[in-house]
Amino acid sequence: xxxxxxxxxxxxxxxxxxxxxxxxxIKDELLTPFIDLNTEYYDLGLVHRNETNDQVTVDSAHxxxxxxxxxxxxxxxxNAARVEEYGLKEMWKSPNGTIRAILDGTVFRAPIQVKGITxxxxxxEKPITIARHAYxxxxxxxxxxxPGAGKVELVYTAEDGxxxxxxxxxxxxxxxxxxxxxxxxxxxxxxRSCFTYALDTKQTLWFASKDTISKKxxxxxxxxxxEIFDAEFKEKFDAAGIEYFYTLIDDAVARVMKSKGGFxxxxxxxxxxxxxxxxxxxxxxxxxxxxxxxSPKGYYEFEAAHGTVQRHYYxxxxxxxxxxxxxxxxxxxxxxxxxxxxxDGNNELIDFAAKLEKATIDTIEGGTMTKDLAxxxxxxxxxxxxxxxxxxxxxxxxxxxx
Numbered sequence: 447x448x449x450x451x452x453x454x455x456x457x458x459x460x461x462x463x464x465x466x467x468x469x470x471x472i473k474d475e476l477l478t479p480f481i482d483l484n485t486e487y488y489d490l491g492l493v494h495r496n497e498t499n500d501q502v503t504v505d506s507a508h509x510x511x512x513x514x515x516x517x518x519x520x521x522x523x524x525n526a527a528r529v530e531e532y533g534l535k536e537m538w539k540s541p542n543g544t545i546r547a548i549l550d551g552t553v554f555r556a557p558i559q560v561k562g563i564t565x566x567x568x569x570x571e572k573p574i575t576i577a578r579h580a581y582x583x584x585x586x587x588x589x590x591x592x593p594g595a596g597k598v599e600l601v602y603t604a605e606d607g608x609x610x611x612x613x614x615x616x617x618x619x620x621x622x623x624x625x626x627x628x629x630x631x632x633x634x635x636x637x638r639s640c641f642t643y644a645l646d647t648k649q650t651l652w653f654a655s656k657d658t659i660s661k662k663x664x665x666x667x668x669x670x671x672x673e674i675f676d677a678e679f680k681e682k683f684d685a686a687g688i689e690y691f692y693t694l695i696d697d698a699v700a701r702v703m704k705s706k707g708g709f710x711x712x713x714x715x716x717x718x719x720x721x722x723x724x725x726x727x728x729x730x731x732x733x734x735x736x737x738x739x740x741s742p743k744g745y746y747e748f749e750a751a752h753g754t755v756q757r758h759y760y761x762x763x764x765x766x767x768x769x770x771x772x773x774x775x776x777x778x779x780x781x782x783x784x785x786x787x788x789x790d791g792n793n794e795l796i797d798f799a800a801k802l803e804k805a806t807i808d809t810i811e812g813g814t815m816t817k818d819l820a821x822x823x824x825x826x827x828x829x830x831x832x833x834x835x836x837x838x839x840x841x842x843x844x845x846x847x848x
Contacts, residue, residue, distance in 0.1 A: 447848070449482040450794045456782050457509045457747075458485035461519025462492055464755035464762060468772045469519045471834060472779060475841045476802060480848070481783070481795070486513065490541055492522045496534050503541045507548035510745050514789060517782035518545070518749040519775065542749075543585030550632055551741030552639035553578040554710075555722040555751050557729035558736060558773060561811045562825035566728040572708030574725055577643065577651075578718025579636045580739055582628035585715055592621040600625065628663070630670065635742045637671045640712045641679040643740070644688060651690045653712040654698035667714065668692055722751055731818045733771035738781055748781035750774035758833075769817035770833045776806055776840070805844035814839050 488506035510516040523540040556575040598614040644651040655664040726735035737751040758768040780799040787795030820830040
């Protein structure tokens with residue numbers, strides 16, 4: 447069988463730890479035997495990011511602007527322990543945050559559902575999609591440790607030299623302070639992406655923040671969403687039979703637990719990060735969720751929503767067997783391949799992406815899976831495989847379906 451050709455590259459962003467191992471296994475077993483894989487490669491592993499002063503992350507984002515489709519492996523966002531472990535020059539910022547700031551847009555995350563795994567919340571009958579703002583907040587924050595008593599102020603200096611300032615806090619001893627920001631233009635892009643995606647998928651859209659406490663920051667999000675909805679989308683939503691509404695995030699959490707699913711929940715950046723992990727775990731596993739950054743300019747970056755699986759990586763380094771779930775990483779690749787096929791008019795590539803996703807789900811529903819799923823499945827007499835053997839089992843299923 448001849449390999450499927452690609453005319454335009456996908457931007458490939460490699461990552462860290464166990465997911466980096468999965469990345470190569472997936473390419474070797476599930477992609478390159480069937481596709482003449484065409485990628486522009488960027489190593490976003492922490493070692494190389496440190497060597498390039500994180501310039502490689504910026505370069506990968508600009509390459510995505512050029513080629514429009516990227517696929518990203520999970521990467522480390524270093525803390526103090528990681529700085530020491532890797533001997534870093536500094537505590538580099540989140541690579542996801544850097545990429546999202548350059549590309550703008552919204553991250554849409556939805557669970558991958560399979561038969562035999564019932565959500566922890568029993569009344570969830572349909573997937574719940576998280577729409578996560580992709581810019582600003584804590585991911586672009588500036589922070590400072592306060593050594594002792596003193597005053598911290600937030601100061602804005604206009605281009606004409608005039609200033610405005612507010613008191614943050616009068617410290618009577620050591621403490622910490624953080625300054626966050628966002629941009630009206632980015633919030634507007636976020637809102638339009640959410641409204642457009644809701645119309646495309648015919649799902650009701652919620653937006654939640656905490657405007658009762660954050661009367662300027664969060665309230666600005668609320669106001670922009672409402673203004674754009676009323677001016678551009680209300681009639682379209684009415685015609686589609688769906689609705690948009692705003693609610694406080696604590697109320698949204700309570701509503702989500704009592705819902706049947708089948709809607710989009712739009713959140714600010716950090717809220718979306720946390721809530722997508724909660725939903726993916728409640729639907730089955732952190733490794734069973736799709737994630738795609740959609741820019742209003744037509745850029746797409748597909749990734750796994752989970753981390754680098756550090757604990758399994760350390761076991762792997764010791765030569766111990768692991769049963770790491772690769773499904774989210776597989777679906778990141780299939781999402782990118784499908785989008786590349788759609789943009790290039792490459793039906794063979796689109797068809798392959800669909801077959802690989804089906805082979806992955808069929809393998810699990812046939813009773814063959816990794817340990818995290820075996821522990822929660824309702825299927826009987828399942829076979830639990832290690833990472834490599836599970837990927838090979840998917841390949842066997844894929845070959846039979848092709």
